[in-house]
Amino acid sequence: MGITRAGGALGVPGLYVTDDPGGVDDDARSGTLKVRLGLGCAKSHRFTTGQCPVMKYHRSLMMAILHGRVHIAKAVNATVIGLDDAPRGYAEFDQGASRKYVLDPHGALTGVMPV
Incomplete structure (x- = not known):
């Protein structure tokens, strides 16, 4: 989001994060993906996801x-x-x-x- 222009779009195709009991931290173990949505909202970004x-x-x-x-x-x-x-x-x-x-x-x- 830091390098995407204001009003730009970000796509996350095919990313599927699942639980991983052997993950390196709590986020990996619970299948959590951290994204700074505040920055995206401040720059009026559009987000899309889905299968490739x-x-x-x-x-x-x-x-x-x-x-x-x-x-x-x-x-x-x-x-x-x-x-x-x-x-x-x-x-x-x-x-x-x-x-x-x-x-x-x-x-x-x-x-x-x-x-």
Whole structure:
């Protein structure tokens, strides 16, 4: 809200916050998302929420992936790991690592996805 101009709009598509008994604080445990609505009201912001319009974009995204124009594994920071590394991958993910882990127990993805 601090960088949105007065009278501007803020959208929060697809954000769904649930209870997490193992959350790092009371807000995370209760599924609470803190938003400073006072600042938004003072700047006359419009707020929208809702699901992402997946059906609007899925075909063009699929075609871009199939024709090599979009490299989805790189975009989501996919990291291929073997089954022996799975405990480390889960631990790093639980600590907030900004990557997606792909388990490859048989080495079938070697050379297909970034390691």
